[in-house]
Amino acid sequence: MTLSSRLALLAAGTTALGISVAGCLGDGTGDWEQDQTLPVASATQYQGPSCDCCDVYADYLQDHLESELDVTVTDELDAVKQEHGIERDLRSCHTVVLDEYVVEGHMPVEGIETLFDDEPAINGIALPGMPAGSPGMGGEKTETWTVYGLEDGSDPSVYTDI
Numbered sequence: 001m002t003l004s005s006r007l008a009l010l011a012a013g014t015t016a017l018g019i020s021v022a023g024c025l026g027d028g029t030g031d032w033e034q035d036q037t038l039p040v041a042s043a044t045q046y047q048g049p050s051c052d053c054c055d056v057y058a059d060y061l062q063d064h065l066e067s068e069l070d071v072t073v074t075d076e077l078d079a080v081k082q083e084h085g086i087e088r089d090l091r092s093c094h095t096v097v098l099d100e101y102v103v104e105g106h107m108p109v110e111g112i113e114t115l116f117d118d119e120p121a122i123n124g125i126a127l128p129g130m131p132a133g134s135p136g137m138g139g140e141k142t143e144t145w146t147v148y149g150l151e152d153g154s155d156p157s158v159y160t161d162i
Contacts, residue, residue, distance in 0.1 A: 036109045040098045044070045046080045047094040054094040057136030064109045090126040106134035123150040125159050
């Protein structure tokens with residue numbers, strides 16, 4: 001491999017790393033400062049160790065709960081997601097269980113509020129990945145996010161768009 005090829009490969013790798021890390025930088029509150037309070041009795045967030053954006057999301061969510069948020073750090077996060085029926089392509093870096101519903105990812109409170117208002121016969125909702133501009137993530141929201149409904153034995157379906 002020539003020196004110029006190595007430098008080009010190094011530059012591409014550095015750029016990709018910078019883009020992936022940039023999403024976790026910043027306070028991640030953006031335009032998500034809402035006044036909603038979610039009336040839940042039980043709230044647990046499962047996350048892996050040393051995830052800064054998960055910590056920021058936990059603070060964001062706690063500000064919108066009537067109850068205390070229990071944060072459980074685990075090395076077995078995949079097992080938690082599997083237990084709650086969250087398919088790999090719908091996963092994010094943390095999973096929240098609010099009363100009887102599971103909420104996957106950096107879900108804005110408005111999405112959770114819609115879930116509790118509608119009371120659908122589903123297990124929960126998922127905002128896949130780590131979208132820039134979502135609560136807990138840095139950056140700006142530049143597109144509509146698709147929120148999927150989670151239901152045992154069924155393919156994920158579009159629940160709402162945010």
